[in-house]
Amino acid sequence: MKKTIFYFILCLIIVSGLIILFVKLNVLFKSQETNFTVEPNTPVDVSDLIIVDRPQAGEIIENPVTISGRARGSWFFEGSFPIKIVDVSGELLGEGIAEAQSSWMTNDFVVFRAAISFKSPATSSGFIILHNDNPSGLPDKDKELKIPIVFSSTSSESTVRTVKFFYYDSRLDQDDAGNILCSQRGLVVWDHDIPFTATPIKDTIESFLNIPLPEEAAAAGLSSEFPLSGVSLESLNLDKDSGLLTIRLSDKYNQTGGGACRVGILKFQLEAVAKQFPEVKEVKFEPETLFQP
Numbered sequence: 001m002k003k004t005i006f007y008f009i010l011c012l013i014i015v016s017g018l019i020i021l022f023v024k025l026n027v028l029f030k031s032q033e034t035n036f037t038v039e040p041n042t043p044v045d046v047s048d049l050i051i052v053d054r055p056q057a058g059e060i061i062e063n064p065v066t067i068s069g070r071a072r073g074s075w076f077f078e079g080s081f082p083i084k085i086v087d088v089s090g091e092l093l094g095e096g097i098a099e100a101q102s103s104w105m106t107n108d109f110v111v112f113r114a115a116i117s118f119k120s121p122a123t124s125s126g127f128i129i130l131h132n133d134n135p136s137g138l139p140d141k142d143k144e145l146k147i148p149i150v151f152s153s154t155s156s157e158s159t160v161r162t163v164k165f166f167y168y169d170s171r172l173d174q175d176d177a178g179n180i181l182c183s184q185r186g187l188v189v190w191d192h193d194i195p196f197t198a199t200p201i202k203d204t205i206e207s208f209l210n211i212p213l214p215e216e217a218a219a220a221g222l223s224s225e226f227p228l229s230g231v232s233l234e235s236l237n238l239d240k241d242s243g244l245l246t247i248r249l250s251d252k253y254n255q256t257g258g259g260a261c262r263v264g265i266l267k268f269q270l271e272a273v274a275k276q277f278p279e280v281k282e283v284k285f286e287p288e289t290l291f292q293p
Contacts, residue, residue: 049072049074055147058148058149061128065085065115067098067113069112071110076132080097080098080133081098087122087125088126096162098112099114117196121151128147130146160195161195161200163191163200163204164189164191164273165208167190168269188222202233205233213226228266230250233250240279244284247283247285254289270285
């Protein structure tokens with residue numbers, strides 16, 4: 001009888017101990033859950049990668065705005081990177097491409113410049129966002145610099161958009177022996193204004209195909225065979241997921257054919273015009289007979 005009572009009391013003590021332990025552990029876990037907070041994402045310091053000279057933070061900007069500064073070569077890809085202008089709510093007002101003003105294949109700082117038009121803002125302030133060009137698409141490789149700006153009270157929706165045409169300078173495209181390489185190294189940016197519309201890619205390509213080389217560009221030693229007789233834009237198709245832009249051209253008189261050097265430069269020019277838009281990552285031409293030696 002005494003043994004039965006002893007074991008009963010022992011079982012009560014063990015059970016009571018387990019209950020007390022469970023209650024304390026439960027309280028401890030709840031306390032940790034209550035005190036747990038998720039730290040907000042801390043902006044990555046990119047001050048050693050990019051420096052904006054103009055506009056400065058808080059500066060009043062006009063439309064279009066000229067953006068200039070210096071960035072490490074790693075911030076660029078193929079000599080450019082994208083820039084966006086947004087209002088305080090994040091609505092996209094305008095976007096464009098910053099171009100390196102010298103060779104970007106370096107770890108040093110390279111001067112860049114961009115001229116971007118934007119639509120009329122609904123707020124008095126906003127941001128200029130400069131993104132590194134990240135061809136890998138990996139989120140951990142993305143970097144950006146966000147500059148707070150104030151929109152001028154006289155800023156209204158622009159009636160023109162500043163875009164980039166690409167002409168050719170053989171003087172920039174030679175090897176050590178002076179041989180012409182017929183490569184993208186010879187492409188030179190030339191700013192051009194076109195009407196501001198909702199179809200900037202289409203309008204820019206059509207303008208490039210139809211507007212002759214400016215006299216100022218020719219005087220500077222640049223060249224271009226565009227416009228080509230019988231060559232016109234038939235259609236565009238942009239795959240937003242992959243960034244592939246398919247450009248279909250009409251070439252009635254086979255003007256895009258010829259020597260390998262010539263057709264290569266023509267193709268490089270048109271590709272560069274299309275790729276100035278951040279959403280265009282790759283360009284495909286149709287039909288396949290275009291730009292064939």
